[in-house]
Amino acid sequence: MNRVRLIKLAGSYGVVIALILLVLFGWARYDYFLGFFNITSVLRYNAMFALVALGMCFVIMTGGIDLSVGSTAALGSVVAALASPYGAWTGLGAGVAAGLCVGLVNAGLIAGMRIMPFVATLATMLGASGVALLLADNQSVSVSYESGFTVIGQDNFLGFPIPAWIAMLAYLAGWVILNFTSTGRGILAVGGNEDASRMMGLPAGRIKFLVYLASGGLAGLAGVILASQFGAGQPIEGVGWELFAIAAVVVGGTLLTGGVGSVGATLAGVLLLGILFNVLNFENGKGWISLSAYWQSVIRGIFLLIVVIIQAKLASRVAGREH
Amino acid sequence: MSNSTRSANMVDPFDFLARYGTLIALALLIIFNIAFTRNFATMQTLNVNLTQVCTIVIVAVGMTLVIGTGGIDLSVGSLMAISGALAPMIFLGKIVPIDNIYLAVAVAMLASILVAGLFGLFNGWLVAHYRIQPIVATLVLFIAGRGIAQVMTNGNLQTFRVPEFQFIGLGRVFGIPFQVILMAAIVLVAYYVLKRTVFGRQIIAIGGNERAAELSGVAVSKVKLIVYAVSGLCAGVAGLIVIAINSSSDANLVGLGMELDAIAAVAVGGTFLSGGKATIIGTLLGAMTIQLVRYTLLANGVPDAAALVVKAAIIVLAVWIQQQGRQA
Numbered sequence: 001m002n003r004v005r006l007i008k009l010a011g012s013y014g015v016v017i018a019l020i021l022l023v024l025f026g027w028a029r030y031d032y033f034l035g036f037f038n039i040t041s042v043l044r045y046n047a048m049f050a051l052v053a054l055g056m057c058f059v060i061m062t063g064g065i066d067l068s069v070g071s072t073a074a075l076g077s078v079v080a081a082l083a084s085p086y087g088a089w090t091g092l093g094a095g096v097a098a099g100l101c102v103g104l105v106n107a108g109l110i111a112g113m114r115i116m117p118f119v120a121t122l123a124t125m126l127g128a129s130g131v132a133l134l135l136a137d138n139q140s141v142s143v144s145y146e147s148g149f150t151v152i153g154q155d156n157f158l159g160f161p162i163p164a165w166i167a168m169l170a171y172l173a174g175w176v177i178l179n180f181t182s183t184g185r186g187i188l189a190v191g192g193n194e195d196a197s198r199m200m201g202l203p204a205g206r207i208k209f210l211v212y213l214a215s216g217g218l219a220g221l222a223g224v225i226l227a228s229q230f231g232a233g234q235p236i237e238g239v240g241w242e243l244f245a246i247a248a249v250v251v252g253g254t255l256l257t258g259g260v261g262s263v264g265a266t267l268a269g270v271l272l273l274g275i276l277f278n279v280l281n282f283e284n285g286k287g288w289i290s291l292s293a294y295w296q297s298v299i300r301g302i303f304l305l306i307v308v309i310i311q312a313k314l315a316s317r318v319a320g321r322e323h
Numbered sequence: 324m325s326n327s328t329r330s331a332n333m334v335d336p337f338d339f340l341a342r343y344g345t346l347i348a349l350a351l352l353i354i355f356n357i358a359f360t361r362n363f364a365t366m367q368t369l370n371v372n373l374t375q376v377c378t379i380v381i382v383a384v385g386m387t388l389v390i391g392t393g394g395i396d397l398s399v400g401s402l403m404a405i406s407g408a409l410a411p412m413i414f415l416g417k418i419v420p421i422d423n424i425y426l427a428v429a430v431a432m433l434a435s436i437l438v439a440g441l442f443g444l445f446n447g448w449l450v451a452h453y454r455i456q457p458i459v460a461t462l463v464l465f466i467a468g469r470g471i472a473q474v475m476t477n478g479n480l481q482t483f484r485v486p487e488f489q490f491i492g493l494g495r496v497f498g499i500p501f502q503v504i505l506m507a508a509i510v511l512v513a514y515y516v517l518k519r520t521v522f523g524r525q526i527i528a529i530g531g532n533e534r535a536a537e538l539s540g541v542a543v544s545k546v547k548l549i550v551y552a553v554s555g556l557c558a559g560v561a562g563l564i565v566i567a568i569n570s571s572s573d574a575n576l577v578g579l580g581m582e583l584d585a586i587a588a589v590a591v592g593g594t595f596l597s598g599g600k601a602t603i604i605g606t607l608l609g610a611m612t613i614q615l616v617r618y619t620l621l622a623n624g625v626p627d628a629a630a631l632v633v634k635a636a637i638i639v640l641a642v643w644i645q646q647q648g649r650q651a
């Protein structure tokens with residue numbers, strides 16, 4: 001327990017400190033970094049990644065993984081775009097429902113048929129992508145502009161982007177569920193030791209079922225925002241989202257082995273990776289160095305490398321002290 | 324192994340399916356195609372399918388060894404891009420001009436495969452030394468690797484027409500495509516290593532129970548370093564074949580999604596993704612089954628997107644059957 005606490009603390013505070021340092025750096029170096037326009041556009045763009053990462057965070061806390069989130073978001077965006085002429089709420093509902101369907105399949109395969117999460121979600125990743133391409137007829141699907149569907153992704157509420165509101169509410173709900181409900185505690189228990197939690201009488205199957213369902217629904221919601229924000233359902237978007245989400249969760253200090261995790265730190269992880277991009281863009285704008293878009297993935301990879309090595313060192317040091 | 328004695332007295336249907344399912348599926352597919360697909364039983368169809376499956380098999384062989392130790396390698400597609408980006412830069416003389424084209428091609432091939440192998444070694448180092456989970460450790464190069472290839476080429480397409488190099492993807496020996504011979508050689512070597520050498524048994528031992536393997540004197544770190552390096556080398560070879568076939572190298576596309584195809588082939592072939600049981604022949608059959616399913620659907624007018632859904636169903640079905648066989 002002690003070791004787990006220490007890693008959790010180091011992980012959560014590490015990412016928050018890094019985030020603060022990065023923001024201070026940007027504030028000191030660039031004129032418009034903390035300007036209203038930049039802040040809202042960063043939040044608007046990263047809201048969908050935040051939603052996907054939240055679902056991934058819950059899945060990973062149970063010791064699983066969900067590789068299908070990117071394809072699910074793409075499917076959600078296509079379905080939402082197809083349904084958007086019938087109204088904003090219909091589009092929203094249809095996209096989320098599509099995500100829930102994929103989540104349901106994942107949940108059935110993993111909790112019901114006990115297929116390894118890695119394989120099961122690899123298969124649904126291919127399947128969801130195939131269905132998205134079929135529904136969209138291999139091209140992007142334009143959304144309806146008359147029905148008000150684009151409000152979801154493009155408008156503000158109380159001066160704050162609506163996608164950011166959605167993400168914030170989702171994280172708030174996630175935080176409450178994880179920390180103040182028996183399901184939340186059960187998620188961590190199942191991830192820590194599934195057999196033990198089963199013997200303690202926890203409904204491990206039901207808990208796993210719920211997290212994959214939630215992950216699918218959140219990915220569908222991210223797809224709705226994607227379609228609404230860019231005006232089209234995009235069947236080939238979402239490639240690599242699952243890995244971005246895993247990276248954000250890992251950067252946030254959640255262990256991939258399950259049993260440990262923090263919703264807030266995952267949000268910090270998403271923001272850290274997102275703002276890293278933003279800083280690179282500003283740096284390009286200054287003209288000091290000119291980093292092509294290609295450098296961004298190299299830098300993101302190096303960043304992930306540093307984080308996982310620090311995590312590994314922390315884990316082994318804490319484990320060593322315990323013995 | 325002891326499996327054969329266990330089921331000698333009673334044949335469990337799942338056990339039977341788990342062991343021979345892939346082979347049966349492949350046979351059924353071939354029979355179906357001979358009956359219903361026009362022009363199936365021709366050399367051309369064979370060549371098309373074999374050349375399309377070659378790179379997947381080569382990468383999947385390395386993946387089989389990695390998965391045998393209980394690991395996974397997500398970086399193979401990115402490593403293909405790196406090797407595919409580096410080779411043309413060398414034989415087109417962009418780094419250092421080499422006058423003799425044969426020398427230039429030889430250096431290009433060796434250097435690119437070796438660089439991919441070194442990146443694989445880096446994966447192994449993260450896994451063995453820092454004890455980082457394989458999926459996270461190889462995620463680093465999955466993300467950064469393609470970026471490295473793009474930075475090397477500045478994202479530009481490199482086109483070339485160098486028959487001496489393109490022999491690896493387009494050449495024929497006695498009418499057989501050279502890449503098929505290369506694939507067969509890699510499969511045979513890996514089969515021998517896994518089945519008949521101490522190193523092969525150590526791979527399985529680590530995947531079965533790492534702690535026990537370590538206690539019984541297996542150099543776990545060394546074995547892991549080697550399998551990830553081999554996976555990198557295989558990806559390097561596959562990258563060269565892909566660019567040779569295309570007469571061009573596009574760092575954005577070479578090897579894209581290959582990790583999924585390779586993992587799917589390994590899983591359908593009957594290797595346990597949790598480690599401890601690995602079969603190279605199974606992987607070969609798995610890759611061929613997936614390829615033939617796709618070919619069958621496309622040849623009979625089913626769109627590629629629907630083929631994806633079928634592929635997903637096959638992966639789940641294969642893994643589920645094997646799981647039932649294991650529990651029996």
